[in-house]
Amino acid sequence: MDRNNVNDRDIEEMAPASSLTYATIDYDREKRLGVNEVIFGLGKSADQISGILQDMIDHGLGRIAVTRIDEAKADLVRKQFPDAEYLSIPEMLIYDEDKMKLKDPAKKADSFGLVSVVTAGTSDLKVAEESACMSEFLHHEVLRVYDVGVAGIHRLLSRIEEIRKADVVIVVAGMEGALASVVGGLVSKPVIAVPTSIGYGASFQGLSPLLSMLNSCASGVGVVNIDNGFGAAMLANRILGLLKEKMS
Amino acid sequence: MDRNNVNDRDIEEMAPASSLTYATIDYDREKRLGVNEVIFGLGKSADQISGILQDMIDHGLGRIAVTRIDEAKADLVRKQFPDAEYLSIPEMLIYDEDKMKLKDPAKKADSFGLVSVVTAGTSDLKVAEESACMSEFLHHEVLRVYDVGVAGIHRLLSRIEEIRKADVVIVVAGMEGALASVVGGLVSKPVIAVPTSIGYGASFQGLSPLLSMLNSCASGVGVVNIDNGFGAAMLANRILGLLKEKMS
Amino acid sequence: MDRNNVNDRDIEEMAPASSLTYATIDYDREKRLGVNEVIFGLGKSADQISGILQDMIDHGLGRIAVTRIDEAKADLVRKQFPDAEYLSIPEMLIYDEDKMKLKDPAKKADSFGLVSVVTAGTSDLKVAEESACMSEFLHHEVLRVYDVGVAGIHRLLSRIEEIRKADVVIVVAGMEGALASVVGGLVSKPVIAVPTSIGYGASFQGLSPLLSMLNSCASGVGVVNIDNGFGAAMLANRILGLLKEKMS
Amino acid sequence: MDRNNVNDRDIEEMAPASSLTYATIDYDREKRLGVNEVIFGLGKSADQISGILQDMIDHGLGRIAVTRIDEAKADLVRKQFPDAEYLSIPEMLIYDEDKMKLKDPAKKADSFGLVSVVTAGTSDLKVAEESACMSEFLHHEVLRVYDVGVAGIHRLLSRIEEIRKADVVIVVAGMEGALASVVGGLVSKPVIAVPTSIGYGASFQGLSPLLSMLNSCASGVGVVNIDNGFGAAMLANRILGLLKEKMS
Amino acid sequence: MDRNNVNDRDIEEMAPASSLTYATIDYDREKRLGVNEVIFGLGKSADQISGILQDMIDHGLGRIAVTRIDEAKADLVRKQFPDAEYLSIPEMLIYDEDKMKLKDPAKKADSFGLVSVVTAGTSDLKVAEESACMSEFLHHEVLRVYDVGVAGIHRLLSRIEEIRKADVVIVVAGMEGALASVVGGLVSKPVIAVPTSIGYGASFQGLSPLLSMLNSCASGVGVVNIDNGFGAAMLANRILGLLKEKMS
């Protein structure tokens, strides 16, 4: 099939074909960055996702995550890959050839670092779980501390010792995003802030917490894109990868 | 149930379970701030709302408001709490164990302060009613003065004496939000301005009245978030709480 | 002098003349709003300010504040009104015929309410002092709690009992403006938030703390314009005026 | 001189030369639009302005206005055109060959329409005077009603009958720009709104009144650019030109 | 019915009742502004619209327009007012007691002014028709010149003489909105510019043509809100009303 023939029939028909015209997989990424390419599901059809999955499997990759894939699309993909596991809160699909379960105790024993995911409110759950589940997929242990926003700061203070034990702290918050600054001032570990688009009015789809976190008065807070729980987990993984490399 | 197991099954199944993994209720809030935690319904599932409601009831709270809950979600919650009352215009759900009606005359006798809610147009009704109903929930009397926008200023002027008798004035307006400045210049009482997202084009979802109100040429106007009728009622309640404390 | 002749000679020559062409003083404001018109100095020439001052004095007003007047302009105005006192931090000029000093102990005895002004950082001082000095000009007592931003939250917590004794709390913060939410969650009194333009980059001249404060997760926080310490004091004064009226 | 040689020496030297390389004067504009081209001074050097002035004079135009020209630049231009009159508040320069004074009583008798210029505050004076003086330059009578912002609405109401007599009303306001809506609701004549950049913080250099005016709840208000007093006068002139044409 | 009872049952039930709680009709508007209050349908329920219509009819108004009312809502309203005429392109509903047809030839004879509505593209039709139909409702004659955008400027030039005969020109354009400047430079009559939200990407829902029109290099162009065809017609009507008053 000619690479130049993309447009004269629907991509849907074409996608199952082996040589991908619409994607150039980066098979080399694990060697270069320590992590396989993760498939970003948004804006891709189920057939495109299946095609990329199959292509990665064909190239010997056995443990693949798809993010931002809604349930309907995941169901279509799972027709071809029935053993893939769907996590509905973070809308992730996990393909794992060894059928090892995501939170299998044995695996946890192997886990290297501890990531704490802290949220301001219940509404931030979806984004937080993307961070948490992605971290677990990457073999890290996760401590979830949810709904401890600064309007009732004792809720955070009562759990701060727990949080301090983590190697990396991911703070997920919408609205004014103040939690990132407060945590950043209480914890010496790397803090990664994820603004969420939850809110309304002058939140402007997450602009408010994004600006807050960038202007954090606690210095040394790294910010990722709005709702980018995945990116936060990847930065945590870079930090823990460094730790692993240095300690081994 | 382990706090770390949030992600391996759907939150829907999990929520009815007693120990909440997705929320950290601030039971202490009434003591600290004079008002129970109010449940913000947006971005929460019906099961999460029900779970939080049950948890608050279990901790002895008997009078609870849920805001920003649409009718479909409210119907689901009311399957578990059939006596909760749904207010369709402000999209609030009121749970009240003593079954005391919201606007019961006996209760009104107990009311401490008078809040006037003034709107520029009919389209601001929904937001205004969130302010009004929340104030009533907090035992304040409410004077509604609706659709008196500045394009026909005599409508406002003809009712200004009534408005002046209120202890706090909440002004709800979309479009250019000019009403807040005009009221602020006519009334000596605290004025709380609520911009609304009603409008189109260069209203930019409420940005126009928000900026107007922040730039009010009448000084001493406090602004809350776009469409945040609830927040305005809460600020009014802080003011009336101060009054009550000082006068008792 | 003809009202229509403004443009054919420089306003500088014209201003000292008695009948003002460029201003329409609202002599009735104290009766209507409880406070004299305050002169906003920004964008007015020294001669215009002097002209308005003289006009107000001629109409029997003996206690007048000018805000946002820089030192050079104030020096020019004080040539005509040598007894006016200049406050350099908040850039205010106070004219007081009875020569009563701003913080005269006797006056303080008369003060009605207690306003706490809380700042996140030292850089917010100028705006905070506009709130504080304006409150003192309005005969309120002021408690200053400066530089207690959330990056070191113990600084705030150690002074929270003091702050809780105030009738109204004004929170002044730049950067991410998180302090307003934290204070709002710890204090039941009316909280007025003033975003400041101090900061750089993604602060966007105060947009970041403005949005934060509007999205405060602590409900019942009223926001005023960026750097508007004056407006915060005026809203505090409306609240304290209500208190005074009810208690007298 | 070759049109293509602009860049090899400074425009300053070149400008006095007769054939303009940097400007293409629209001599035909009066015939087409009823008004000569007006020289916009901002971003032009004194020599460029003088060059264009001379070129227009050479083509028989005897009555020319320059807008947005500061005093220093005007002084330089007046070395070549000593009889040109400088208006310092609106920063305009008027060249008039017949030496007819701008507000000469005889001329006023000729004036066709009455333009009312209404401002919210003293700080809007500069922009208002650009509207007023430009209207006078165009032979209209001007009624100035200044500093009648909505924070003291009686100031406006007390003069509304006067304003209603005008043919066109120009409303100049900064801050929240509410005056345009209020006037638009009280007057049936065409209303032209000019937002000003006076203000601070969330005024965002005039964005706040601009959006307000565009969202005016009084329908039929035409808005021009921020600080564009000139443009408002030109729109008024188009309206009065139509009137003149129809009535003659 | 008590004005304070709005919230305890659905507005839908209440609206048909005679005394309106949710609206304060400005019956005086025709006398003051020359035009009846026009009902803005967006954000109002069919019952609210019907209620306001009935209330206006009960107060003797016999010719009423409703704007921004979609077909479904209009159908509901027409159950109560079967003779009201629905115009589907501009989404307007016209109630006219004398059953006089909108474009009845006899009426046209009575029309006073000629409004030209010029659009850049076919996609601007809906907004343009709001201007055109509203102008016809106000008894003006309308000349439609559609799809003459500047990418093919001869299309505009070939019709410019026709356009010049109009008393007022309304220019409706999306994308870059350049048409307003070009028309403004070719026509001496008042030009009203209406930016439309048609477009995509960097049009930012009409921000691009809005800014263009405000910055028009042809001076004397008045701008109304994005998609506000109604407002443009109302400004045209103010101008033509002035003309009528002066000529009668």
Add this chain to the structure above:
Amino acid sequence: MDRNNVNDRDIEEMAPASSLTYATIDYDREKRLGVNEVIFGLGKSADQISGILQDMIDHGLGRIAVTRIDEAKADLVRKQFPDAEYLSIPEMLIYDEDKMKLKDPAKKADSFGLVSVVTAGTSDLKVAEESACMSEFLHHEVLRVYDVGVAGIHRLLSRIEEIRKADVVIVVAGMEGALASVVGGLVSKPVIAVPTSIGYGASFQGLSPLLSMLNSCASGVGVVNIDNGFGAAMLANRILGLLKEKMS
């Protein structure tokens, strides 16, 4: 049919009529610009599109493209023009009287230039195909290089020699849009950058890649509107048209 009767019945009925009231076709465009008018389908009804198509055919144009037309609308149009070909990925409809197939080999032999379309990710496919198919419609050859974003820069480098052979390079990218700068630094040919709205959060619907591309550190990159694959193809065509003209 009278041009002024647009509004009294639905445009749907009217469109099939021959004389178009809602569109002014620019038949002269091919002569002037070298390309027929292309029909922009967004915001036009199927009947309007069919009407314009028929009108163009009636005027002797035999090869017409419609862009931004979704499948449902295309199906309606194809009822009238069954031979028109629909390309589902770029959502284009091609009408070609000679029934010559878009990618007919004979035609390719005629093709003049080579356009390379390079994308950062699979999600940019739709926009890229609009560029590619439009270029093919204009008889250019197209080299597709998809999913070579800078996160795995070797993917781009491995194909750079191929890309360098193209006459014009169109770079399509969302997210941070970095690909345009990198390609611009590696290739000496004209580079046209198309930002896409694919992404989320701080992408702000394509604002992020738009600003990136405008600020490209590789100089000489021309940017078109967000998602405007069509515009990029048209700019490429202008360049190739110049080449053809000079070389013939």
Add this chain to the structure above:
Amino acid sequence: MDRNNVNDRDIEEMAPASSLTYATIDYDREKRLGVNEVIFGLGKSADQISGILQDMIDHGLGRIAVTRIDEAKADLVRKQFPDAEYLSIPEMLIYDEDKMKLKDPAKKADSFGLVSVVTAGTSDLKVAEESACMSEFLHHEVLRVYDVGVAGIHRLLSRIEEIRKADVVIVVAGMEGALASVVGGLVSKPVIAVPTSIGYGASFQGLSPLLSMLNSCASGVGVVNIDNGFGAAMLANRILGLLKEKMS
């Protein structure tokens, strides 16, 4: 000198030293892109510019342009390179070892393409001259057509035949930027649009013409950054380089 010692003494002292710590010159650029690296003067000190110049000369480059360098800085650089020519309008510095004059007639004979630079107003001159002079530096012939904005469209039309003869047309415009669309609709050649920051108010430092140009209704217009006359010349050069390559 150690690359790591940048910070312990002022860059000013260090810059004249031969090995540059603060810059990594891309000597390979001419081969790769057909043009030497051009030094962007903004944000660089005179010493840094001199250092880079010297380094380039030392590597055998004999013809170097510096852009965005103000006169004061240029004077400092010319102390070391007295033969460099300063162009004051576009603020460029040209270093040319063969002392060949920029517009030497002999050179013009060598010029390959013709670039037309068209401006809307006199105020756009500076940006236009950056395009023009840079094009001349790159050995292209330049046709300057200045001040032909659309408010007097006959000025443009009268020169359109001249413009059509150019190979590439650069349109420079501020305010509403309409000129790009109009030219794009009249000329079949590649059109490059340069928005300028000239203007005030809702121009928002060039945002208005930038958005206009991106939304141009004339398709195939490539846009560069605000005020980026240099970038436009570089894109023109890429196009003319392609032409040269193909024709040689």
Add this chain to the structure above:
Amino acid sequence: MDRNNVNDRDIEEMAPASSLTYATIDYDREKRLGVNEVIFGLGKSADQISGILQDMIDHGLGRIAVTRIDEAKADLVRKQFPDAEYLSIPEMLIYDEDKMKLKDPAKKADSFGLVSVVTAGTSDLKVAEESACMSEFLHHEVLRVYDVGVAGIHRLLSRIEEIRKADVVIVVAGMEGALASVVGGLVSKPVIAVPTSIGYGASFQGLSPLLSMLNSCASGVGVVNIDNGFGAAMLANRILGLLKEKMS
């Protein structure tokens, strides 16, 4: 001295006094966060900075950094602290009681981690040096790789092995900020991105690279505020602190 007396005399006189009214030093920060409070110089007077410095010294802190302090202010501070060292490029002042030089070789031996600071251009030097010098102040070794922007990607590729040896990589870039994505795709270590405000036009004071970096297609890049070289160093320090803690 009374904490409430801040406003009645200038802060300048007051600052040298021992008890600070304008600042609440967080002496506990080193214990809590591993780093002393760093003094942010912007918006503080020289006297305030000196006062805070003295207060910290009095409390036993012997190694203190002041950031964002310009040379004039630093000179004033150094009158009181003549041994403090001023770094002119990053505008930092270092006070170090042991007089140990910042880059003393012995100290370097103690350094724990290696931070690579990579910049896109020479203009980013100031921000980069803030990162580099702050890292050195915190006892880390620094590898500077400057001016390797993506327009000449071979410059980066030729040094990538060096960069990969660092423990943390700080990428400093203005314009389109593409460097962060490219580095993020080539290096597995934690990448911290610092957007700079260098640029013009559509850079919008650093908004362009800020958005780019937040949307980086290379996942796991943490972003700090525009120009916040300091914050990047602090995040690097949190990561290296974790490493040190784990390895000791």
